[in-house]
């Protein structure tokens with residue numbers, strides 16, 4: 001779904017309020033890896049695919065994944081819309097930076113990260129805005145850099161309440177094939193859809209090419 005910029009800004013403000021006001025509840029519900037079967041393997045797979053150690057955790061939430069990646073040897077910059085969640089992340093692990101931001105326009109230099117980890121953060125933007133975020137991720141990655149993006153599979157989008165948080169949030173369900181097409185259009189040279197241990201969630205891993213490298217295809221699921 002496409003929303004105009006004013007509606008998109010209003011949606012992002014609601015998301016920020018929801019996470020800031022419910023940060024403590026959200027940290028309790030999502031703050032440890034044992035609550036997400038298989039996520040440690042997804043993080044290992046991502047880390048092992050990186051050409052270097054600098055990682056942007058985009059939509060870091062409770063800091064669970066930043067902490068794990070730092071434990072693996074990554075230098076992690078945590079980024080989120082919620083000042084409360086960023087504060088929590090900074091207090092739990094030694095991030096290299098904490099950036100208050102909107103996924104739609106990252107206040108970060110181009111070409112600096114070996115990896116961008118975006119676990120369940122794009123789900124809160126309308127699907128029509130996802131290509132803009134994919135372009136931003138492509139921009140901040142160094143050549144050869146890798147992104148892993150987790151999204152929920154399905155059709156449809158809109159406001160919903162979940163068991164984890166009383167405030168309504170926007171949820172976009174996506175078809176993995178469409179996400180791969182959009183990543184290719186954003187300039188990534190390869191993209192593959194990988195399973196996750198979490199119900200209907202899937203991960204798309206994509207790589208930014210070296211100069212003049214053509215799109216080399218889509219891996220099997």
Ligand SMILES: C[S@@+](CC[C@H](N)C(=O)[O-])C[C@H]1O[C@@H](n2cnc3c(N)ncnc32)[C@H](O)[C@@H]1O
Nearest residue numbers: 019059060061080081082102103119120121124
């Ligand atoms: C479902 S939580 C996932 C958090 C964490 N990555 C995890 O897997 O537990 C979504 C996160 O994305 C952040 N977020 C949502 N919309 C965002 C936006 N437009 N820009 C930046 N962060 C956003 C939220 O503040 C929240 O921390």
